[in-house]
Amino acid sequence: MRCPYCTGEDTQVKDSRPTEEGSAIRRRRVCPDCGGRFTTFERVQLRELTIIKRSGRRVPFDRDKLSRSIEIALRKRPVDSERSERLISGIVRQLESLGESEIPSSTIGGLVMEGLRALDAVAYVRFASVYRDFREAADFHEVLGEIATGTEGPAAASGAGELPPVAGNVVPRKH
Numbered sequence: 001m002r003c004p005y006c007t008g009e010d011t012q013v014k015d016s017r018p019t020e021e022g023s024a025i026r027r028r029r030v031c032p033d034c035g036g037r038f039t040t041f042e043r044v045q046l047r048e049l050t051i052i053k054r055s056g057r058r059v060p061f062d063r064d065k066l067s068r069s070i071e072i073a074l075r076k077r078p079v080d081s082e083r084s085e086r087l088i089s090g091i092v093r094q095l096e097s098l099g100e101s102e103i104p105s106s107t108i109g110g111l112v113m114e115g116l117r118a119l120d121a122v123a124y125v126r127f128a129s130v131y132r133d134f135r136e137a138a139d140f141h142e143v144l145g146e147i148a149t150g151t152e153g154p155a156a157a158s159g160a161g162e163l164p165p166v167a168g169n170v171v172p173r174k175h
């Protein structure tokens with residue numbers, strides 16, 4: 001594994017242990033060239049997944065990108081990292097079990113929305129507001145109504161969106 005700091009080739013594993021309920025191995029690594037420390041995760045990948053974006057472009061599925069989108073939605077929310085990790089792992093397993101190697105980005109968006117709605121209402125609204133590209137206050141009210149009733153609105157069925165960008169400015173400021 002190449003060092004992310006100095007690009008040295010020979011990093012060493014200092015510690016290796018199971019994590020995420022045994023579904024992954026976490027390794028602490030150190031670079032003998034620059035002393036840099038970093039962590040890697042080894043996970044089972046049942047199949048290579050390709051995401052079909054709204055534009056029709058195909059990109060490899062990126063678990064880290066999914067993870068960042070969910071972390072942004074959950075920022076400063078009272079949800080511990082173990083539960084958010086379980087959500088991410090659960091979404092990945094659902095994608096893998098679809099039996100398709102190419103998956104529309106809207107499918108992932110739908111799974112994230114379902115998961116966040118169960119986990120934290122505020123995170124759900126944050127994600128939904130970016131994912132569905134809210135333009136009017138009425139859109140917010142529609143989603144808030146969904147949370148209250150637990151039903152999907154018509155926008156959910158037609159929401160062929162992308163995962164939101166990971167830029168920090170997509171999250172509403174803390175008041």
Ligand SMILES: [Zn+2]
Nearest residue numbers: 003006031034
């Ligand atoms: Zn290094």
